[in-house]
Amino acid sequence: MVQTNKKIRKAILPVGGLGTRFLPATKVIPKELLPVLDKPLVQYAIDEAIEAGIEEFIFVTGRGKSAIEDYFDHSIELEKNLMDQNKDDILKYIQDMILKPGSVSFVRQQVPAGLGHAVWCAKNFVSNETVAVLLADDLIVARPSCMKQMIENWDGGNMVATMDVPYQDTSSYGVIKPGKTNGKKIEVKHIIEKPNPENAPSNIAVVGRYILEPSVFDDLSLQKKGTNGEIQLTDSLSSQIGKVPFFGYNFDGKRYDCGNKLGFIKANSFFALNDPLIGKEYKKWLKENI
Numbered sequence: 001m002v003q004t005n006k007k008i009r010k011a012i013l014p015v016g017g018l019g020t021r022f023l024p025a026t027k028v029i030p031k032e033l034l035p036v037l038d039k040p041l042v043q044y045a046i047d048e049a050i051e052a053g054i055e056e057f058i059f060v061t062g063r064g065k066s067a068i069e070d071y072f073d074h075s076i077e078l079e080k081n082l083m084d085q086n087k088d089d090i091l092k093y094i095q096d097m098i099l100k101p102g103s104v105s106f107v108r109q110q111v112p113a114g115l116g117h118a119v120w121c122a123k124n125f126v127s128n129e130t131v132a133v134l135l136a137d138d139l140i141v142a143r144p145s146c147m148k149q150m151i152e153n154w155d156g157g158n159m160v161a162t163m164d165v166p167y168q169d170t171s172s173y174g175v176i177k178p179g180k181t182n183g184k185k186i187e188v189k190h191i192i193e194k195p196n197p198e199n200a201p202s203n204i205a206v207v208g209r210y211i212l213e214p215s216v217f218d219d220l221s222l223q224k225k226g227t228n229g230e231i232q233l234t235d236s237l238s239s240q241i242g243k244v245p246f247f248g249y250n251f252d253g254k255r256y257d258c259g260n261k262l263g264f265i266k267a268n269s270f271f272a273l274n275d276p277l278i279g280k281e282y283k284k285w286l287k288e289n290i
């Protein structure tokens with residue numbers, strides 16, 4: 001059943017992927033903890049979710065990802081040291097980032113079988129509510145945040161964040177076939193994972209923000225393998241077309257694909273250039289080194 005009350009309380013953060021594009025760093029550091037300037041990627045996603053009104057966070061982790069649990073917990077020794085050194089500001093900063101007790105759950109995806117599989121692993125925690133999904137490696141700089149824009153414009157049904165990409169890049173994304181457009185909301189007639197440019201129904205690509213109705217989980221439960229032999233979220237979204245409304249939301253903002261090196265470096269550069277402490281000097285250094 002489609003929920004039409006505007007409140008979306010829960011978010012899934014799939015962080016179970018292998019992050020092979022960042023090996024060897026990701027052999028021991030989860031990709032989602034790689035810092036953009038001084039904050040880990042996953043913190044940006046959490047900040048975005050909180051701004052959107054999300055109250056419960058479900059992380060789908062995997063082997064080698066336990067540092068993510070530690071990151072969201074108290075570090076007693078560090079906090080004591082900061083207190084002893086009267087570093088009150090940074091102490092408050094890191095304490096404020098700890099999520100409220102009872103608002104965080106961790107579920108383990110034993111095998112990284114794909115994004116659809118990761119999302120399905122959170123099924124029992126979602127308990128039949130409409131849920132947001134945020135991929136931390138898509139860092140989106142937006143005001144208001146991308147997820148907030150989506151929730152404010154959501155009125156039941158499935159929704160994905162969308163942006164135009166060059167046709168030659170469609171094979172890196174889920175791509176939609178658009179129907180009627182109403183402002184930034186685009187009806188989705190069809191969605192396909194990683195099409196070659198010649199098969200792409202448009203150049204409107206899906207980026208890592210989703211609002212999912214509970215019925216998506218019924219299809220994910222079938223565990224059907226799709227592109228690259230993975231269980232794809234795109235395929236389960238596709239199965240819902242005609243059963244529940246489905247929209248793309250062409251958000252205002254800039255998305256950095258921090259799942260690859262170039263996007264990650266661009267994001268770091270953006271935050272460095274805008275940093276009050278190092279921005280000026282970094283800009284000077286960039287000019288000298290280009």
Ligand code: UTP
Nearest residue numbers: 014015016017018019020021112113114118259
């Ligand atoms: P990616 O498609 O970027 O895959 O996942 P990856 O494994 O993390 O990275 P590469 O391609 O090997 O470099 C997008 C998001 O979905 C999560 C990832 O953790 C990332 O946040 N994911 C992906 C899972 O949680 N489980 C999976 O099985 C696959």
